[in-house]
Amino acid sequence: MIKLSELSAKLDKKNFDSCYILGGVDENLIKESLKKIIDCNVDPTFKDLNYVEFDGENAQIIDVINACETLPFMSDKKVVMVYRCKFLKSGGNKEDEKKLDEIKKYISNMPKHCILVMYYLFSSDKDRINPKLKALEKNATVVSVEKLRGGELKAKVKKIFDQNHKKIEQNALTLFCNEVDNNMEIINNEIAKLCAYTEGRGVTREDVLVLMPQRSESHIFDLIDYIGEKRLKNALDVLDEILFKGEKWNFILSSIGKRFEQILNIKLRLNQGKNKDTIASEMSLHPYVCEKLIAQSRKFSDKNIVKILEQCLITEGRLKSRTIDEKVELETLLINIMTVVR
Numbered sequence: 001m002i003k004l005s006e007l008s009a010k011l012d013k014k015n016f017d018s019c020y021i022l023g024g025v026d027e028n029l030i031k032e033s034l035k036k037i038i039d040c041n042v043d044p045t046f047k048d049l050n051y052v053e054f055d056g057e058n059a060q061i062i063d064v065i066n067a068c069e070t071l072p073f074m075s076d077k078k079v080v081m082v083y084r085c086k087f088l089k090s091g092g093n094k095e096d097e098k099k100l101d102e103i104k105k106y107i108s109n110m111p112k113h114c115i116l117v118m119y120y121l122f123s124s125d126k127d128r129i130n131p132k133l134k135a136l137e138k139n140a141t142v143v144s145v146e147k148l149r150g151g152e153l154k155a156k157v158k159k160i161f162d163q164n165h166k167k168i169e170q171n172a173l174t175l176f177c178n179e180v181d182n183n184m185e186i187i188n189n190e191i192a193k194l195c196a197y198t199e200g201r202g203v204t205r206e207d208v209l210v211l212m213p214q215r216s217e218s219h220i221f222d223l224i225d226y227i228g229e230k231r232l233k234n235a236l237d238v239l240d241e242i243l244f245k246g247e248k249w250n251f252i253l254s255s256i257g258k259r260f261e262q263i264l265n266i267k268l269r270l271n272q273g274k275n276k277d278t279i280a281s282e283m284s285l286h287p288y289v290c291e292k293l294i295a296q297s298r299k300f301s302d303k304n305i306v307k308i309l310e311q312c313l314i315t316e317g318r319l320k321s322r323t324i325d326e327k328v329e330l331e332t333l334l335i336n337i338m339t340v341v342r
Contacts, residue, residue: 024145228299
């Protein structure tokens with residue numbers, strides 16, 4: 001099994017394998033790598049004939065195999081894509097296991113003219129590649145697509161700004177990476193807004209402060225304050241206001257999780273005897289934000305925060321795997337968190 005960075009290096013060198021299996025939580029990050037495979041192997045003129053997609057939720061393996069076996073038109077290669085493959089996930093039913101066995105047998109003798117690509121989405125950030133997929137590594141490149149963090153995230157964000165012919169100050173880049181939701185769709189949207197806002201000049205720290213998730217950050221702080229004070233009605237009212245402004249469930253949920261992770265990190269540093277300025281510097285936080293988080297950290301025990309983060313992961317899994325009322329699910333999360341705090 002390899003990481004996304006290793007796959008990217010191989011693709012940049014035009015080193016292609018016959019079969020790829022990818023798993024991760026960020027679908028846009030997965031799709032970027034798949035686009036490289038498609039663009040380098042499929043002539044746009046004949047894409048309709050040499051690129052075939054299947055929905056992995058209900059795809060029949062025999063149909064996938066037939067697509068792979070069919071010769072490409074006026075080309076040396078074709079690409080067959082099976083997206084959101086249910087049968088690649090852990091804990092599948094007997095039908096899923098049968099499909100996985102059929103794929104395992106087939107890829108042991110893939111035709112040279114075809115590249116088969118399959119991917120599936122994790123239910124949460126804590127998921128890992130299905131151990132059963134290790135049995136396919138002999139004939140497939142299995143890739144774990146983890147979220148970009150630290151230097152990798154900064155480099156990726158800087159590259160996107162460069163592609164948009166937009167300069168960004170180093171401190172603005174750091175602030176952006178610290179505050180943006182770690183999701184490539186959201187990151188691309190936020191960069192597009194910053195580029196439009198700063199037409200004709202570079203992006204500064206002040207621009208990031210004006211446009212970045214501050215749109216609802218103050219409401220997230222209020223939400224956590226009300227949770228700490230066990231004021232459920234007020235917390236639900238704030239949630240309604242955030243939803244009314246058009247924020248998506250994934251932004252709200254990740255913001256709540258991110259704040260509690262920061263609170264936990266702050267509590268650990270306070271226990272080590274560190275002061276506010278040191279903590280703000282180590283965590284790259286604005287002094288005001290740091291002060292606010294320190295005040296909130298006094299309302300929760302370490303044990304409570306861990307349980308709250310577990311509740312966030314459970315909610316994320318439910319929202320990703322089912323067609324349910326997002327508002328009701330978020331309200332249920334707040335109720336469950338209140339129970340934990342008590």
